[in-house]
Amino acid sequence: MSKQEQLEAILSELKGALPELKEIIVASPDGLPVVQLGEGGIAARLAAMAATAHGLGKRIATTTHLGDLVEIVIRGNQAYFIAYAIGEKGILGLTTPAGSNLGLVRLEAQEYARKLAETL
């Protein structure tokens, strides 16, 4: 299996664990889409924005003495955007509806970010 296929398989597994997820993307640290799963046709946009949110989040965490950045959560009244660093190699970004079990989404997403780090 190519690296791309392995990454796609990991995203499919994540989608299987959390079927309510709408968009799932892996972005490079500088905002290029590496692999994506979703129907919105917004993967390229989301990859750039995930990198921006993550880059800015890191700076906010440093400036305000929060320690190391753990996650980015953007909450709308209909859904969440959540992003985690995949080590130093990329960013996992996903959207999930407002009614989701956010605790579970966080646990799974962090677990899959670790899996992705081994493959990416």
Place this chain on the structure above:
Amino acid sequence: MEPLKLIVTGPVGAGKSTLIRTLSETEVVDTDALASEAIGKATTTVALDHGTLRLDGHLLHIFGTPGQDRFDFMWEILAEGALGVLLLVRADRPETLPAARNILDFVVSRTQVPHVVGVTHLDRPQVWRPEEVALFLGTPPERAVGFDPRDREEAVKPLVRLLELMGA
């Protein structure tokens, strides 16, 4: 003193972050991430740079944008409320001029404020002169300023020109 908001924009690798690091009198906020494309350097700005300085009796807040067009949402966000635009272009990379023109159109059409074109990397071989860059961009030649963003004396030159145009 009312601070003046300026933005520094332009294609990747033009020297935007370098300029802000050279000029800022306060700690610079930068958002570098590892580059995954061959852009001639290890890291690239993904959100913004921010620095401040006092120049000619004004307090300037300078916001630098990312260079790649996938970050055009940041151009829009950072251009909000800007009173002047400094577009940086590399003299030795004429192939980036169409991207520079695209950024200029995008930002100037939204802000309707004065702009200056800063031309960097003039110490390299085979460069376009500032007036040639201005001609390509359809900008009056007196708005194109050649300078070295690594040197403080040099780095204020395009800002001084921009303040003149802003009538500040």
